[in-house]
Amino acid sequence: MAKSLQAIRGMNDLQPEDTPVWRYVENIIRHTLDQYGFQEIRTPVVEPTQLFQRSVGEHTDIVEKEMYTFNDRSNESLTLRPEFTAGIVRAGIEHGLFYNQVRRLWTMGQLFRYERPQKGRYRQFHQLSVEIFGLSEAEADAELILLSARLWKTFGIADKLTLELNTLGSSEERKAYREALVNYCMQHKEALDEDSRRRLETNPLRILDSKDKTTRALLENAPRLDQFLGHESQQYFEQICTLLEENGISYVINRQLVRGLDYYCQTVFEWTTDALGAQGTVCGGGRYDLLAEMLGGKPTPACGFGLGMERLILLILQIASVPEQINRVADVAMVAESSVRLYAIRLAEKIRDLAPEIRLLTSVKGSFKSQMKKADRSGAEMAFIVGQQEADQQHITVKYLRKDLPQRICNPEQAVFLAKELLK
Numbered sequence: 001m002a003k004s005l006q007a008i009r010g011m012n013d014l015q016p017e018d019t020p021v022w023r024y025v026e027n028i029i030r031h032t033l034d035q036y037g038f039q040e041i042r043t044p045v046v047e048p049t050q051l052f053q054r055s056v057g058e059h060t061d062i063v064e065k066e067m068y069t070f071n072d073r074s075n076e077s078l079t080l081r082p083e084f085t086a087g088i089v090r091a092g093i094e095h096g097l098f099y100n101q102v103r104r105l106w107t108m109g110q111l112f113r114y115e116r117p118q119k120g121r122y123r124q125f126h127q128l129s130v131e132i133f134g135l136s137e138a139e140a141d142a143e144l145i146l147l148s149a150r151l152w153k154t155f156g157i158a159d160k161l162t163l164e165l166n167t168l169g170s171s172e173e174r175k176a177y178r179e180a181l182v183n184y185c186m187q188h189k190e191a192l193d194e195d196s197r198r199r200l201e202t203n204p205l206r207i208l209d210s211k212d213k214t215t216r217a218l219l220e221n222a223p224r225l226d227q228f229l230g231h232e233s234q235q236y237f238e239q240i241c242t243l244l245e246e247n248g249i250s251y252v253i254n255r256q257l258v259r260g261l262d263y264y265c266q267t268v269f270e271w272t273t274d275a276l277g278a279q280g281t282v283c284g285g286g287r288y289d290l291l292a293e294m295l296g297g298k299p300t301p302a303c304g305f306g307l308g309m310e311r312l313i314l315l316i317l318q319i320a321s322v323p324e325q326i327n328r329v330a331d332v333a334m335v336a337e338s339s340v341r342l343y344a345i346r347l348a349e350k351i352r353d354l355a356p357e358i359r360l361l362t363s364v365k366g367s368f369k370s371q372m373k374k375a376d377r378s379g380a381e382m383a384f385i386v387g388q389q390e391a392d393q394q395h396i397t398v399k400y401l402r403k404d405l406p407q408r409i410c411n412p413e414q415a416v417f418l419a420k421e422l423l424k
């Protein structure tokens with residue numbers, strides 16, 4: 001026998017039992033985005049490597065060690081997208097989507113990062129990415145947060161998520177702060193962990209993100225970014241806070257929050273939970289007013305967030321309940337005597353014309369008993385049974401599978417009516 005092959009480490013199959021909850025979650029997400037007037041965009045899974053080097057930043061974890069990068073057959077360096085925003089901005093510039101207009105865009109799909117696989121962290125994972133272009137007002141940042149909060153409410157997980165909020169200020173303010181931070185860290189260089197020492201040269205703000213204990217202790221007395229914020233940045237941040245308060249969204253200000261991508265300015269936020277162990281960030285985002293220019297476009301104020309679908313679904317399965325019927329494969333199962341199988345298939349097609357909303361399973365093979373078993377396993381509420389007699393009279397025997405109701409013999413239209421009544 002040939003040796004069987006396996007999926008790549010950290011890249012998971014979603015098996016038939018897994019997909020119902022994904023579809024349930026995706027449908028609610030789509031509906032919620034519709035509620036806010038967002039449009040869907042879909043960009044390619046592979047992009048030129050440069051796109052991520054220029055946007056995410058050369059000295060970030062993603063670009064330094066997490067990208068799947070390869071040369072194609074004409075020696076062009078390509079990368080499997082590790083995040084969505086860069087690709088969306090690239091597409092927006094390429095197609096002139098941002099000219100003198102506000103764009104509310106979203107996309108959902110696979111991303112790829114070469115990380116150590118563990119619960120809530122994979123090499124292929126899925127994100128919802130939501131972006132607003134062309135608005136420099138705090139209302140836009142707040143709208144994103146309100147939208148995400150609405151999702152948590154709909155899924156029944158709101159009380160497990162905490163909103164952490166910070167501001168990075170303008171790029172000038174950050175520059176001044178960066179100098180102060182580097183000065184401070186240089187004085188304590190020996191105490192820094194190795195990664196942070198390296199970051200001192202490449203990307204000092206990321207030191208704030210260090211998980212190393214000694215470095216963390218050292219940071220307690222380090223200069224703080226908020227001490228470097230000018231009036232405008234402070235006011236902007238306060239406006240967001242006010243908007244959140246007015247809409248009943250609680251938040252925690254976390255002055256250490258910097259996020260792992262270089263393109264953020266002003267607002268950054270994360271929704272975190274302690275219900276998932278170490279992988280506690282479900283959603284993160286912020287403002288990135290300079291990104292469009294960095295990628296060769298016109299200045300375009302923008303903000304957005306990325307939501308980790310696997311972590312969201314883990315959380316939903318762990319603490320919320322999902323409607324039972326999402327796991328049902330069919331509403332009605334056709335059960336037929338072997339002599340009238342062809343008739344049963346034709347009849348099933350007719351029923352699908354009459355009632356497109358009914359999920360009708362036709363596995364009309366095998367004995368009556370085995371067909372009834374299959375009907376039961378499918379989760380169907382009803383069986384439509386046809387034997388020779390029913391076929392001769394153009395009738396169906398309707399049998400209720402989950403309710404203590406007598407079976408009925410009726411014509412197809414009535415059978416459909418009974419099914420619709422039951423499924424209401």
Ligand code: ATP
Binds near residue numbers: 121126127260279309
């Ligand atoms: P983390 O700190 O967990 O590595 P991140 O800051 O790298 O997250 P982002 O790049 O902002 O995360 O992505 C947004 C969201 O995507 C995260 O909050 C998380 O829910 C999810 N996510 C990121 N990386 C992975 C991964 N490797 N596997 C599964 N989900 C992920």
Ligand code: MG
Binds near residue numbers: 061260
């Ligand atoms: Mg990461």
